Amino acid sequence: MAGERIFLDHASGGPLWPAARAAMEKVWSGHGAAPGGGHREARESREILEAARKQAADFLGTNDPERVMFTSGGTEAVPSAVRGWGEAAGKGTIYVSEMEHPAVESAVRRLEKAGFSVVRIPVDGEGRLQWKKLKPTGPGLVCVHLAHHDLGTVQDLKQAAAFAKWAKAGLFVDATFGAGWVELPKGLEGVDLLAVSGHRLGGSKGSGFLWVRSGLPWKAQVEGGRQENDQRAGTENLPAITGLGAALTEWKKNADKFRKGAREAQQALLDGIRKKVLTAKLQGPEPGPERSPAHLGISFAGLEAESLALVLDRVGLAVRGGSGCVTREMKIPPAMKAIGAKPEEARALILFTLGVGTKASEMAAAAERVAEAVKKLQEAMPR
């Protein structure tokens, strides 16, 4: 291995941004009072909290900060959206693909068990949801992602919103993967619920939020004290919240620059890998408007993803082997099944996820390491 390690597992984790950290440090150095009290310290905390809420609404491009509720992350925000809607609705039809993140899927299955109908949205070979092949069978909730965590596919939210309208259903957008990197519909038109993960946006682990459109029937899922306007109990994680606010403001200011930088690195990495590894096959759409600029999912047929990831680690490249998030019973990433990938491709998926700090200039070296690892592993395999 030559040179510095290269980290391309940003979807799972990544560094806290300096702007977020600076905001958090300020709160940590303070009294630590919860925002909920009547005293001066509480009021000071409340101001910080509400400023972050405003930053979140600005990031979304809406003017209703009061509809933002901060959560402990995407994995809380996502099921809170689905189950909170379900509890308020009582019944209905859920339109959802078979390749959603387990946080969505498990929440949907809970509602299915409770009597809700589930209609599966078909998917094409690159992970695009096939709205035209779908007909409403009743009102309920449409669940989509902004970009897919394993395929990188960006979904067409206009079509999703049009379908939801046709079905007289609400629209939930899981933006925990894709937010920031992918443009949101202007004013969140047609969207009723939207979940965001903070650490994927440069904020702290343990931060995130759920946005719920005003007037949408929705029931709080985290119960206890009266925080977050009675919508999410628990002492507010003010440092994480203010850090997320600062990171979201960075996105608001620099999204174009961040996306452009990632797009260049993404293309350089893909070109490099394709040039050096003939078996490499991109899953999901080609780089462009239909793909998150921060994501490449590439299959190396004939190899086992986990093993390849370990060899890649040894040659200085940190990536994820296999799906970003699978549950115990899933041997093959559900997205690979949904798009009809061959089993040997499905088992050999490596996720390269980029961050704002990823340099295009390093991607040739990264591709070199991929080639080296693939060669090593192929040579080590029994013939």
Add this chain to the structure above:
Amino acid sequence: MAGERIFLDHASGGPLWPAARAAMEKVWSGHGAAPGGGHREARESREILEAARKQAADFLGTNDPERVMFTSGGTEAVPSAVRGWGEAAGKGTIYVSEMEHPAVESAVRRLEKAGFSVVRIPVDGEGRLQWKKLKPTGPGLVCVHLAHHDLGTVQDLKQAAAFAKWAKAGLFVDATFGAGWVELPKGLEGVDLLAVSGHRLGGSKGSGFLWVRSGLPWKAQVEGGRQENDQRAGTENLPAITGLGAALTEWKKNADKFRKGAREAQQALLDGIRKKVLTAKLQGPEPGPERSPAHLGISFAGLEAESLALVLDRVGLAVRGGSGCVTREMKIPPAMKAIGAKPEEARALILFTLGVGTKASEMAAAAERVAEAVKKLQEAMPR
């Protein structure tokens, strides 16, 4: 107002401890990789995570760190305990008082709606659970708190465990108030589930954990990815977790010193208030083994708690007026109702909660401010 502000609302919030912050800073300065991957960065994160889990088990005095699952705080840990037990059990009887924290109460009501029986544990005039007045009506779950958030009453966990055994029920201890300040049963004998809030122990907001005894039927409540041994999904909040670990180690080393310091301050404050304000009435037990050393709940009959808290704020004392945690429909803290407090006392409860940094030497000044505020408010009231 003379002198520095005095902050006595530590139950709601309080400063992050230097040891916790130092541990967190170290993680923040790093790569931020999630512990779940196969690469070197993930392994490094995993070591930090497991070290914190060991620190949590040491704090509990158990040798099963694998039974500790980190949560986003007490408000997640508490309902996860109750609902996770309920989902695994399917049916049963829940033994619980009518003065539990809303996080417990709301989880119990959800199970009640789902068909579980609920038996209310009677309470005496100082908030002690009356085990001898209770008879088992079936197996299930006994829910108790370690110390009461509004009354400061320390519960007798030996009696609770004996009752649970008699009823063939599990025992859940809500230690989100009381942990650290109050000794836990050795080896958590008789306890099946225990919830801890991190920020009340000097850790960060957004930290906490749930301990589940090995073999107890319990179902994960936060679903999604495969973190925390499939017991709690979501990217681990490593900075918060490592900070909590460091704070717990401080407790392990210094609990006696911390408790002694608080006891002195508590007594000084109580003596001072009693001397200066004749209407002051302590709710819950006198300072001693039956009361958390970090807590005084005092009624000032004839005054409105919220108003008094505001005047106290103006004279430089930050406290909480009314219950620490009430839900919208509760006008009177349920604990005050449960102990049979007179309405004029129930409406006039001020919570003084101490932290490790609270100085006994400041308590005379704090009591002085209480006297001043009471006088001001009495004078301002219509006759």
